[in-house]
Amino acid sequence: MAIPTLPPYSIPLEVPTSRVNWQPDPKRAVLLIHDMQDYFVKFYGDNSPLMESVIQNLVCVRQWCKQQGIPVLYTAQPTEQSAVDRGLLNDMWGPGLTAADPKLQQVVAALAPDADDTILVKWRYSAFQRSDLQALLKNWGRDQLIIGGVYAQIGCLVTAMDAFMNDIQPFMINDAVAAFSEADHQMAVQYVAAYCGSVVNTAQLIGAAQSLNQDWLKARVLHWIDEDESHFDANENLMHYGLDSIQVMALVAELKKLGVQVSFEELARTPTLNAWWTLIESKSQPQ
Structure with a gap:
């Protein structure tokens, strides 16, 4: 049996959630x-x-x-x-x-x-x-x-x-x-x-x-807290800079779009830039 004539269809734009949190790496x-x-x-x-x-x-x-x-x-x-x-x-x-x-x-x-x-x-x-x-x-x-x-x-x-x-x-x-x-x-x-x-x-x-790196995360946080980069401490509690829970939830949603599944609770546990990036990296590794 040969391949049949194939009818047109609309590609589903919403992709299923993957079990893994792998990230594409141009070097790999x-x-x-x-x-x-x-x-x-x-x-x-x-x-x-x-x-x-x-x-x-x-x-x-x-x-x-x-x-x-x-x-x-x-x-x-x-x-x-x-x-x-x-x-x-x-x-x-x-x-x-x-x-x-x-x-x-x-x-x-x-x-x-x-x-x-x-x-x-x-x-x-x-x-x-x-x-x-x-x-x-x-x-x-x-x-x-x-x-x-x-x-x-x-x-x-x-x-x-x-x-x-x-x-x-x-x-x-x-x-x-x-x-x-x-x-x-x-x-x-x-x-x-x-x-x-x-x-x-x-x-x-x-x-x-292209975008998921520590510089992206830092830029996103600085935008929310409106803090000058020269005065920013990556190990400081971000809540002390004025970051609020709504912004943390927004970050969770953005990371999900980029394929990284993190929860509000995980980010709130240690709310510093360096801790967040360590967490994001760990979620991006092969499971």
Whole structure:
């Protein structure tokens, strides 16, 4: 059975809460653009709003990764696949991409790889199967994998699980993946969030990695207490500077948007800037 014609759907903008508090780190991360070949994208039809949105978000993520020095990887199915190479995929999906139309093997134009990007030959659902992906991550000293592309409920999900099983933190980009349907999309992101990784939207991914640092926290606190930085003591009780409970609750909400789950009680226990940053760092480490 071949891949069916895929109907449009609206990507759920609200992401499920992940069980872990991992934060994307440009020094640890690799971007994987998964199966964004013309062959797989064509099943959504021409001028698909869903695919246009996914591609636009992947372009933004890829550009940001380039700026941050994050390696960019692609998976791409080959046009020449013997019955042995394709294995059980033949039973499930038929012959797949073939040499009959080699142009469909190309990655969509907006995401075309650069010379310094790496393309992995894709043989199975997981990008780790029969590829150098794990070895590349080890050689680069990287243990986070940011995943976008198609299809969310198949290759993207299985790759995320394989990453987790190899002690690599997977991040699935909710609005930069597409599935067969909205139900499949929700299943995929909910599974990753609950069992093997972190789910973020494009803005959260880029914003969290760029802004969540001690300087951001200090600037936020100084804004609230209206204190000159030259007179500020990072070990002083912030309540003595006039910080109130409403501002602490606002900080809890902001941190949650950045993927850090801290409670009002935890912040109130030791209300100093240095203590808060130590707490935030501990919440951002792998659980």
